[in-house]
Amino acid sequence: MTMKLDARIPDGPVEKKWDKHRFELKLVNPANKRKYDVLVVGTGLAGASAAASLAELGYNVKVFCIQDSPRRAHSIAAQGGINAAKNYPNDGDSVRRLFYDTVKGGDYRAREANVYRLAQVSNSIIDQCVAQGVPFARDHGGTLDNRSFGGAQVSRTFFARGQTGQQLLLGAYGALMRQAGKGAVKLLPRREMVELVVVDGVARGIVVRNLITGKLESHAGHAVLLCTGGYGNTFYLSTNANSCNVGAAWLAYKKGAGFANPCFTQIHPTCIPQSGEHQAKLTLMSESLRNDGRVWVPKNKGDRRAPGDIPEAERDYYLERKYPSFGNLVPRDVASRAAKQMIDEGRGVGRTGLAVYLDFADAIKRQGQAKIAEKYGNLFDMYHHLTAENPYQVPMRIYPAVHYAMGGLWVDYNLMTTIPGLFCLGEANFSDHGANRLGASALMQGLADGYFIIPYTVGGWFAGNKFPKVDESHPAFRAAEASAAGRVKRLLEVRGKRTPVSFHKELGRLLWNNCGMARNEKGLREALERIPAIREEFWKDVMVPGSGADFNQALERALRVADYLEFSELLVRDALERRESCGGHFREESQTPDNEAKRDDANFSHATVWEYAGEGKPPIQHREPLEFKDVVPSQRSYA
Secondary structure, three states: OOOOOOOOOOOOOHHHHHHHHHHHOOOOOHHHHHHOEEEEEOOOHHHHHHHHHHHHHOOEEEEEEOOOOHHHOHHHHOOOOEEOOOOOOOOOOOHHHHHHHHHHHOOOOOOHHHHHHHHHHHHHHHHHHHHOOOOOOEOOOOOEOOEOOOOOOOOOEEOOOOOHHHHHHHHHHHHHHHHHHHOOEEEEEOEEEEEEEEEOOEEEEEEEEEOOOOOEEEEEOOEEEEOOOOOHHHHOOOOOOOOOOOHHHHHHHHOOOOEEOOOOEEEEEEEOOOOOOOOOOOOEOOHHHHHOOEEEEEOOOOOOOOHHHOOHHHEEOHHHHHOOOOHHHOOHHHHHHHHHHHHHOOOOOOOOOOOEEEEOHHHHHHHOHHHHHHHHHHHHHHHHHHHOOOOOOOOEEEEEEEEEEOOEEOOOOOOEOOOOOEEEOHHHEOOOOOOOOOOOOHHHHHHHHHHHHHHHHHHHHHHOOOOOOOOOOOHHHHHHHHHHHHHHHHHHHHOOOEOHHHHHHHHHHHHHHHHOOOEOHHHHHHHHHHHHHHHHHHHHHEOOOOOOOOOOHHHHHHHHHHHHHHHHHHHHHHHHHOOOOEOOEOEOOOEOOOOOEOOOHHHHOEEEEEEOOOOOOOOEEEEEEOOOOOOOOOOOOOO
């Protein structure tokens, strides 16, 4: 075993750790910042905010964007809001309560120190975004408005109708492009990272593939920041954009970065159900809709009447019945499992029976259609456009789907991976959500990491270390380019008969059925047997037309599917080894008498961190113990 896990968590009371740590971090003289080059991979909220902040401080920043513009990063798809402990409604919120709700919502599988810091900087995020011109909703008095989200009994979620992610990203994008205009940021769009370059054990650069020309390009730096999102697309159908992938994180894992808790995958309860076999992705309906929408199914099995024909007495508002304290605003994992239970009982609705209703009739009657449209209009329009059903007149049909990755590259308190000089921000790391992410906390984490954490910790890394001269002529870059070129060449030479998409679909179905909303020993072992067989077939029969010297989306997809076919085995292995239920990881062998997740704190109160051991060898398991001093673990209850 070569990997050493040192979380570098400061000592002292949890509320003072971050202030103490910031003071103790070494600083870089403002005049010296221009000597350091930072490579930022990804331009979502974490990447754009980090790049803008570091460039503002004076560092030289290169930004790599898989899309044609940073504005197209998947953060733009986030709808419902961003959490902060401002307590504007005066309903009892505080930094400590946000901290408590987040640790509890993650089923006590996150680091206390990281979560408290997240809650601590949350208020500054709102101030920053308002200063950038983000048009948050306001109440009649002009104060920023709030709404409720799952897992909390206070209203702490700031929002911009159903476009919160888009508006926040435009704020970060504006800050980023300001620095690009000044020459402090060099923006390189349509590049996909295909190799991490490690020199003498330290991350010193990357190799990217120009997606237009196919050319491989090397870039050297003093630090690499991975801000590339999660691995949800491994399941094929998810709420993620098709360009979202696990590639950069997987490359880092194979170069020595620990991968933590890959089995922690969030299932979002409020998605538009799949409509056919040729569908490429699923569309999310914001969790904010559960503020006013009521979730229900028919009381009677197999009731296929139109929703308007089912009287109130024959409806089961099951979330309100099972969880009266939180009702329709239970956390996502709880709501998803409850929906699955209704469908397993034969009470699903719609053509396929794989849906439940989200009904706004009562809210429209109480508040009026104009008020509902004011709060959710674009979401209702989106649903109408995709389903040809008017949600003002009939209930929405929703079904759980893969949405977010709580697992990711292991990072310490400084957001550094087990490879010195390689940092990981936002959804790509494992740090802040435990086994389940509360709604409206993804945007909070991405911006906290980029605006308020990494500017300090990267500076501490630079000030505390010496950096031998390394540029793109170093042999490590030539070796990395050769490795990337070899993978491309190997794929192009297969000349099989099956498309990369067909393999991706096959893998996705296997993962959803065997490692989705519910997992068991038999199903996980079956998946571990079948994944290597699918992977072997892929390398024998995948069809990738064209060449690697031009724009080739089939090749892009094949490279990503190759990564999914390797990563999925780690995901399933992690799920098999975690013989407990917690958050979004529901082992059927570990549940309470009323079908809730049953943790095993005695044996699994840790983060599982996997180390790559080489091609064809089983990965090495490490554990980071999780200690809870401020939030005492208990059986989660939202009743």
